[in-house]
Amino acid sequence: MTDTSHKSDAEIIAPKLAEKSRLRVFLDSDIFYAFRRSPVAVVSTVVVLILVLSAVFAPLVAPTNPFDPSSLNLMNGFSSPMQPNAFTGDTFLLGTDDQGRDVFSTILYGMRVSLFVGVAAVLLAMVLGITLGLISGYVGGWTETIIMRVADVQLTFPSILIAMLIFGVAKGFTPVEYRDQMAIWVLILAIGLSDWVQFARVVRGATLVEKRKEYVEAARLIGRTPFAIMLRHILPNVLSPVLVIATISLALAIIAEATLSFLGVGAPATQPSLGTLIRIGQGYLFSGEWWILLFPAVTLLMLALSVNLLGDWLRDALNPRLR
Amino acid sequence: MSDPVLSIRNLCVEIPTRAGIVRPVDSVSYDIAAGEILGVVGESGAGKSMAGNAVIGLLNPPARIASGEIWLNGKRIDTLKGDAMRRLCGKHIGMVFQDPLTSLNPLLSIGDQLTETMLTHLDISREDARKRAIAALEEVGIPGAAERIDSYPHEFSGGMRQRVVIALALCAEPSLVIADEPTTALDVSVQAQIIALLKRLCRNRGTAVMLITHDMGVIAEAADRVAVMYAGRLAELGSVRDVLTAPRHPYTHGLMASTPLASAGQPRLHQIEGAMPRLTAIPEGCPFNPRCERAADKCRQAPAPRIVDGQAACWFPRVAEEAS
Amino acid sequence: MSLISVRHLTRTFDVSKPWLNRVIERRKKAFLTAVSEVDFNVEAQTTYALVGESGSGKSTIGRMLVGLLTPTSGDVEINGVNLASETDAAKIDHIRSDIQMIFQDPFASLNPRWRVRDIIVEPVAARGGDTTGLAEKLLEQVGLSALDAGKFPHEFSGGQRQRICIARALSSEPKLIVCDEPTSALDVSVQAQVLNLMSDLKDNFGLTYVLISHDLTVVRHMADRIGVLYLGRLVEEAAPEDLFNNTKHPYTQMLLEAAPRMDGFGREAKLPEGEIPDPINPPSGCAFNPRCPLAVERCRTERPKMRDIGNTRVACHLAE
Numbered sequence: 001m002t003d004t005s006h007k008s009d010a011e012i013i014a015p016k017l018a019e020k021s022r023l024r025v026f027l028d029s030d031i032f033y034a035f036r037r038s039p040v041a042v043v044s045t046v047v048v049l050i051l052v053l054s055a056v057f058a059p060l061v062a063p064t065n066p067f068d069p070s071s072l073n074l075m076n077g078f079s080s081p082m083q084p085n086a087f088t089g090d091t092f093l094l095g096t097d098d099q100g101r102d103v104f105s106t107i108l109y110g111m112r113v114s115l116f117v118g119v120a121a122v123l124l125a126m127v128l129g130i131t132l133g134l135i136s137g138y139v140g141g142w143t144e145t146i147i148m149r150v151a152d153v154q155l156t157f158p159s160i161l162i163a164m165l166i167f168g169v170a171k172g173f174t175p176v177e178y179r180d181q182m183a184i185w186v187l188i189l190a191i192g193l194s195d196w197v198q199f200a201r202v203v204r205g206a207t208l209v210e211k212r213k214e215y216v217e218a219a220r221l222i223g224r225t226p227f228a229i230m231l232r233h234i235l236p237n238v239l240s241p242v243l244v245i246a247t248i249s250l251a252l253a254i255i256a257e258a259t260l261s262f263l264g265v266g267a268p269a270t271q272p273s274l275g276t277l278i279r280i281g282q283g284y285l286f287s288g289e290w291w292i293l294l295f296p297a298v299t300l301l302m303l304a305l306s307v308n309l310l311g312d313w314l315r316d317a318l319n320p321r322l323r
Numbered sequence: 324m325s326d327p328v329l330s331i332r333n334l335c336v337e338i339p340t341r342a343g344i345v346r347p348v349d350s351v352s353y354d355i356a357a358g359e360i361l362g363v364v365g366e367s368g369a370g371k372s373m374a375g376n377a378v379i380g381l382l383n384p385p386a387r388i389a390s391g392e393i394w395l396n397g398k399r400i401d402t403l404k405g406d407a408m409r410r411l412c413g414k415h416i417g418m419v420f421q422d423p424l425t426s427l428n429p430l431l432s433i434g435d436q437l438t439e440t441m442l443t444h445l446d447i448s449r450e451d452a453r454k455r456a457i458a459a460l461e462e463v464g465i466p467g468a469a470e471r472i473d474s475y476p477h478e479f480s481g482g483m484r485q486r487v488v489i490a491l492a493l494c495a496e497p498s499l500v501i502a503d504e505p506t507t508a509l510d511v512s513v514q515a516q517i518i519a520l521l522k523r524l525c526r527n528r529g530t531a532v533m534l535i536t537h538d539m540g541v542i543a544e545a546a547d548r549v550a551v552m553y554a555g556r557l558a559e560l561g562s563v564r565d566v567l568t569a570p571r572h573p574y575t576h577g578l579m580a581s582t583p584l585a586s587a588g589q590p591r592l593h594q595i596e597g598a599m600p601r602l603t604a605i606p607e608g609c610p611f612n613p614r615c616e617r618a619a620d621k622c623r624q625a626p627a628p629r630i631v632d633g634q635a636a637c638w639f640p641r642v643a644e645e646a647s
Numbered sequence: 648m649s650l651i652s653v654r655h656l657t658r659t660f661d662v663s664k665p666w667l668n669r670v671i672e673r674r675k676k677a678f679l680t681a682v683s684e685v686d687f688n689v690e691a692q693t694t695y696a697l698v699g700e701s702g703s704g705k706s707t708i709g710r711m712l713v714g715l716l717t718p719t720s721g722d723v724e725i726n727g728v729n730l731a732s733e734t735d736a737a738k739i740d741h742i743r744s745d746i747q748m749i750f751q752d753p754f755a756s757l758n759p760r761w762r763v764r765d766i767i768v769e770p771v772a773a774r775g776g777d778t779t780g781l782a783e784k785l786l787e788q789v790g791l792s793a794l795d796a797g798k799f800p801h802e803f804s805g806g807q808r809q810r811i812c813i814a815r816a817l818s819s820e821p822k823l824i825v826c827d828e829p830t831s832a833l834d835v836s837v838q839a840q841v842l843n844l845m846s847d848l849k850d851n852f853g854l855t856y857v858l859i860s861h862d863l864t865v866v867r868h869m870a871d872r873i874g875v876l877y878l879g880r881l882v883e884e885a886a887p888e889d890l891f892n893n894t895k896h897p898y899t900q901m902l903l904e905a906a907p908r909m910d911g912f913g914r915e916a917k918l919p920e921g922e923i924p925d926p927i928n929p930p931s932g933c934a935f936n937p938r939c940p941l942a943v944e945r946c947r948t949e950r951p952k953m954r955d956i957g958n959t960r961v962a963c964h965l966a967e
Contacts, residue, residue, distance in 0.1 A: 025799070033341060072881035215766075218815065221713055222770045223743050236760035366804070473898065482922050510700035519918055526923035539832065540907025542886035544914050582838035583868035584909050591846065592839040592868065598804055599834075605763035614900050 014080050020126035028314045034317045040227050041313040051303050055111040063093075063200060067270070068096035079286075081291050095291040097280065106277055113228035113273035114300070118254040122246055124192030125253075129199020134230045136200070137207025148204065151197040159194040160259055166190040167265055180268045187266055191256050198245055206238035211274060240318045247311030251304045258300055326397060328498050328531035329378065334376050334391035334401075336370070337556075338602075341514065343450055345602035347373045347386070349555040350629065355499065358529040360522065362546030364536060366578075368599055368623070370555035371535045375501045378533070379456035380408040380563065396498055410430075414444040417492030417530075421504040423484035426491070427476040433460075433487050437494050444495040449606070459490040463520060482513035489497035493524060498524060503535045516546050539582060541569055542595045548632070554600055554610035556627070561634040573615050573634035609637065617641075649688035650855050651695075651712065652735040655721035658682040660925065679927050681707040683879040684721070685903060686953065689872075691822070694849065694856040699876035702926050705859045706763055708876075709825045712857060713748050717941075725823065736741050742792060744774065746815035747916040751828035753808035757800040764796035769820035785814040789844060806837035812843065817852070825857045830865060842869060863906050875899050878926055885959035893914065895961040900936045933963070941965055 026032055033275060035041050054061045064071050079085040081095040081103075094103040132151075136144035155161065167190040173181045210216060221230050254274075260266035261275025269276060274296050281293030336348035347372040353433055355361045365371045376382050381401070393401040395415060402412060421428050428436055437456035441447060447455070460468035465487040476484060482500075487503065492500055502521060506514035522545050525532045534546055542549050542563060549566045551559040551574070559572040570576040580593035597614045600606060609627040612618040617639045627636040634640075661673040663669060663676040682704040689695040697705040711723055714730045722729050728742045747770070750756040757766055767785055768778040782794035787808040800808060809829060816824050829845070830838040842865065848854060860866050866873055867887045874884040875896065883896040896902045902918045908914065921938045924930055930937050936946040943965070953964045 199670055214752055214757040217710075218748065218750065218756060218768065218812075220715060221743075221746075222773045223740065223749055224769075224773055228773075237758070242664075272808035304748055334855060360923070364835060480922055510923065511863075511902060512700065512905045512923060515907070516918050518907070519915070538907065539835070541910055543909050544907050544911040565907060567912075578835055579909070581836050581862040582909065583839075583842070583862075591843050594839050594843055595836045596840075598806060 004263070022118075030188045031317050035313075037319075038313055040309055041317075042114040044309040044313070048310060049304060050110045051111060051298040051299070051306075052106055052115060055115050058105075058108040058112050062108045064102045066105045066109060068100035072074055073100050077295040078289050094295045095289075097289075097292045098284070105295050106272065109272070110272050110274045110296060111299060111303065112279045113184065113259055113267055113271055114254050114275070117184060117191065117257045117267070117273065118250050120188045121191035121195065121257070122249045124188060125195035126199055126242065128192070129196035130203050130235070130238075132196070133200035133203025134238075136233065138205035138211055138226060138230050138234065144204070147200065151200055154194075154197050160256055163256060163260060164265060166193050167260065169171070169208075171211055180270055183266070183268050184271060187257060187260065190260070191253050195249055195254075197255065198249070199242060202241045202245055203238050206241055207234055210234045210237050214288050223312065226314065243310055244315040244318060247314055248308060251308040254300070254307070255304050273302075326493070327356050327394075329355045329533070330394040331374070331378070331390040332372060332394070333375060333391040334393065336373055336382065337389040340603070342603045346389070346605075347555050348377065348430055350391070351552070351555075351557050352391075352549075352629075352631075352633075353550050353557070353560055355531040355533060357498070357525055357531055359506060359548065360525065360534055360546045361533040362534045362536065362542035362549040363552060364539060364542050364549055365558075366537060366599055368554075368602065369552040371552050372503050374552075375503055375533055375535050379412045379501060380420065387526045392616035392622075405469045405523065410561065413440070413497055415497050415499060417495070417497040417500040419485070419488050419492050419500065419502040419505045421507050423481065423488045423508075424476065429476050432473045433473055433479075433491075437472075439489055439553075440491060441494050456490075456494065459494050460487070463487070464516070464522065465490075482509055482516065485509060485513075485517050489517070489520060489524070493528070493530070496528070497530065499531045499533065501533045501535070505534070506541065507536070507538075514541070521545070530645050539567070539579065539585075551578070554605050557609060557636055558611070559632060559637075560630055561633045565633065569641075571640035572611075572637050573641065574611050575635070577614075577618050577643055582627055611637075648727060651689035651690040651857070653685060653687050653708075653712075653722070653723045654724075656685040656708065656711065656718055656723060657720045658704070658711060658716060659719045671681055677927055678767045679881050680929065681710075681926065682711070685876075685879075685881045687874055687884060689855060691858060692849075692853050693871040694858055694869050696860060696870035696873045697857040698860055698863060698866045698925060700861060701816045702878065702923055703876035705861075705876050705961050706827055707879075709748070709827050709857065709859045712823075713825050714743065714918055715745050721728075726865075732932060733949070739806055742776075744770070744819045745822045745839075747813050747819065747824045749809070749816050749823040749824060749826040753805045753812060754832075755934060757808055757810050759800055761799075762796070763798055763800065763803075766800070767815045767818055770815065774819070775817075782797060782814070785817055786811075788817070789814045789863035790840075804837075805833055809833060809837075809841050810844065813841075813848070819846065819854075820964070821854070823855045823857070825859070827859045828861070829858070831860065831862065836867070845869070856874065863902065875902070878924065878929055880934055881953065881962065882935065883959065885961075885965075889957070889959050893957075893959070895956060895959050895966040896935075896937045896963050897941055897965075900937070906927060 025218050046244040059065065069251050070073060073088060075087045076085050076090055076096050077100040079092050081093065082091065084091045092104065096102055132147050136147040144253050167186055170186040170189060171179065174186065216229060218234055256274030257266060257273060258278065260281045261273050262281065267273040267276045277296035278293060286293045332352050334348055334351045335346055337344050337346055342591060347635050355363065363371045363374065377388055392399060400411060418426060425471050434453065434456055436450040437459060438449065441452040441455060442449065445548060457468050457472055460472060465471060465483060465486055479487060505521065506517050518541060521532065527602055546563045548561065549563045550557055551566065551572065553574050559566055559575045561569065566575060567579065570579055577593065577595040581595060583592060595614055600610060606613055609622040612622040615622065619639065621638050627638065630636045649840060657948055659678045660678045661676065662679045672841050678966050685708060697708060699705045709714065711718050717731050719937050724740055725746065728738055730739060730742060746824065764782040767782040771778050771781060782796045786793055786795055791807060791810055803811065830841050833841060858866065858869055871888055872884065875898065877884050877898050883890065883899050883955065890899065891903065894903060904917050905919050920940065924937065932948045933946045933951050936942040940944065951964045953960050953962050956966060
């Protein structure tokens with residue numbers, strides 16, 4: 001054995017104490033240590049937490065419910081930020097849009113839609129990608145060939161195009177009267193299906209590595225079924241790269257949703273997302289009502305950027321070779 | 324005796340970690356004379372490779388030389404930086420690692436790698452360099468050297484690759500070769516060939532060799548002197564015959580006795596209880612004291628004595644009569 | 648009856664390139680014969696060692712013994728049951744629970760996400776057995792503390808992990824443990840501890856070991872009978888004292904000569920000739936003939952059969 005082969009030297013000695021909880025293990029881990037020492041990671045986590053919490057609790061945080069017609073006053077339309085409205089004297093933190101809706105409130109509600117679509121789409125992509133990746137990596141042979149070739153073909157198209165295609169096809173199947181209600185779900189399906197490939201590829205690669213390890217052989221020897229081995233042995237060990245991709249994918253999914261909504265094929269105006277808000281706002285940019293566009297755009301930027309930075313940091317922290 | 328080629332004095336290597344500063348190499352001193360093979364032996368984490376890496380300036384940050392001196396051919400080298408260090412190492416120190424693939428560039432033919440190395444460090448023409456490269460490959464026992472000189476590393480077997488690495492390490496005519504576990508990845512029959520080759524070439528050229536290994540048998544067959552390391556410190560230093568046949572340090576004694584060969588015919592192997600301490604938890608006093616049968620209060624309080632050649636870092640060394 | 652009986656065991660691997668490359672480069676399919684026509688028996692409660700260099704097929708045989716690989720041809724019978732051809736599921740399950748394995752790399756053989764307790768009892772839990780207190784009892788039997796059951800593998804050193812592997816192997820109360828290079832990743836002093844533990848457990852539980860190793864000294868210390876493999880073929884099989892003192896096969900002689908010795912100060916060993924040949928195109932006749940100092944014409948054309956000479960079995964035309 002050489003000095004360099006295993007990192008046991010630098011590891012901290014484990015005192016013979018009572019059993020540690022999972023939380024304790026996490027708090028003592030290298031990754032949490034690295035987290036505390038990285039300002040970028042801490043700041044982006046804080047930003048993400050603030051944005052997510054204010055979106056989740058939007059009904060409590062937002063000053064008005066912008067989608068309750070009874071609370072709207074058309075006279076408040078086009079109020080500038082922080083300036084009392086000329087007619088009603090009401091003041092709005094980030095101004096109002098053409099219908100007199102409070103921009104701050106619409107952003108909070110819009111972020112809800114954006115985050116919901118993003119998270120749900122990533123979850124869908126993750127479940128699909130992990131399942132297919134695990135199966136193709138562990139089973140191999142023709143199963144693997146078919147799954148991975150489908151993935152390759154899908155990779156040759158830009159994912160936004162695929163999402164638009166799926167969105168269009170799905171919309172064609174939905175009856176007209178349900179279209180607005182179903183739009184969000186169709187959006188999730190479209191983004192999720194366009195995004196599973198990278199999960200499948202990474203999981204397959206990690207599975208190929210893990211399945212050669214001796215602990216998997218030990219489980220096979222006992223007579224464990226392939227399903228049990230994939231689920232209980234391999235899956236927990238391929239999750240760390242998945243976590244990284246999921247975080248970065250979340251940022252991309254939020255942007256993809258915004259792009260689709262901006263193009264008018266996403267969230268309907270009755271349930272606007274940040275992308276819808278930006279689309280609405282851009283019509284007023286050159287007539288001087290800049291705030292209708294700017295604030296949703298800045299929010300989208302902050303959300304996507306901090307999630308992305310967090311993902312980048314995670315990738316570096318989980319993969320010491322990149323440092 | 325003439326001046327040593329390599330002289331290490333009180334070398335300390337430190338790594339700052341979460342749990343404080345650890346010392347994988349602590350106050351290590353030894354010399355290697357021209358034409359001599361010094362075996363550096365120890366178990367995982369004993370610091371034997373780290374000491375070798377410190378000599379050639381290959382410590383991975385944040386590891387650094389905290390104190391001590393390294394002299395090569397009468398020139399102090401631990402204070403050299405960057406380019407000066409690289410040039411000096413390339414010319415005067417050859418390296419042979421455990422995995423031959425890490426020391427060979429997979430994209431260059433072995434002939435190119437040999438000639439480039441020689442052209443950088445020796446004042447010769449390209450034609451001469453090529454001739455010498457072929458001669459070097461012949462010398463390390465590669466059949467058909469003239470035809471195979473334009474082959475790439477992956478076209479050779481593991482044993483042949485290690486021969487190429489040895490040719491590469493020796494082609495600039497260094498005064499010191501550091502061989503870090505050169506045969507660990509090889510089969511027994513190939514290992515014997517490589518050890519014999521290394522021994523023959525260095526003896527003929529008068530090259531000093533630092534042979535780092537965990538294998539006592541390899542040390543016995545190849546080395547002239549041996550440095551036994553434990554928990555980053557020298558446990559014992561002396562001629563290979565003395566150390567292996569009459570070990571003075573209880574650790575060396577235990578290590579020798581726990582090899583299956585030494586226990587031939589006995590139902591159980593001799594056992595040293597416990598394990599080498601982690602670097603973050605090296606005991607007070609002599610680092611071996613918790614595992615030592617001879618340990619007394621003094622061993623738990625005072626650090627083991629510093630040693631010179633032929634001594635063991637132990638307050639109560641074994642004397643010759645005791646040796647089995 | 649022997650606990651294990653291996654007859655004409657052969658395993659080939661398809662190492663061909665993908666079919667498209669084969670079509671373009673006009674290559675044929677390539678097969679690597681990792682194990683070729685190996686026969687041996689292992690008696691209950693003994694240690695049988697398989698020793699050889701890389702490519703000798705020793706690990707492949709081990710994996711076939713435990714059922715991780717199926718033989719291409721030939722049979723492995725354990726307690727009279729052939730795992731590859733037996734159709735009675737209950738019988739197979741019964742035999743499987745009698746066989747366990749200890750692996751080479753203690754850093755890869757424990758699932759890093761599982762607690763030691765779950766790792767150790769898995770062989771029992773997978774069959775729905777009662778696991779209360781089992782891990783703690785086994786940990787103490789292999790020289791660790793019962794408190795270690797709640798820890799994760801990364802908190803242990805290589806030697807301690809190998810003890811955990813041994814505890815896992817013991818949990819289903821097996822009769823046979825195949826040990827694939829159990830100590831080659833360990834330091835000498837730790838190796839001694841693990842080998843001693845293995846000897847003790849063998850006596851206490853009446854275990855049978857198949858020990859796979861490249862280290863002649865370990866094999867000599869542990870084994871009751873040793874089989875020497877070269878390029879997938881069994882070349883010599885004998886008890887340790889016969890193998891080391893009355894060596895019959897020239898390959899075994901070469902191995903013994905080449906192995907470093909603790910007392911070999913400045914020894915000029917008789918160096919082995921050449922290297923192990925490519926197993927995809929093994930030499931004709933006796934696989935060792937290109938490196939053998941004694942080889943005659945017959946060795947190049949006719950593969951030697953296993954012959955009994957005294958208590959030694961040897962596959963060499965010239966041995967006597």
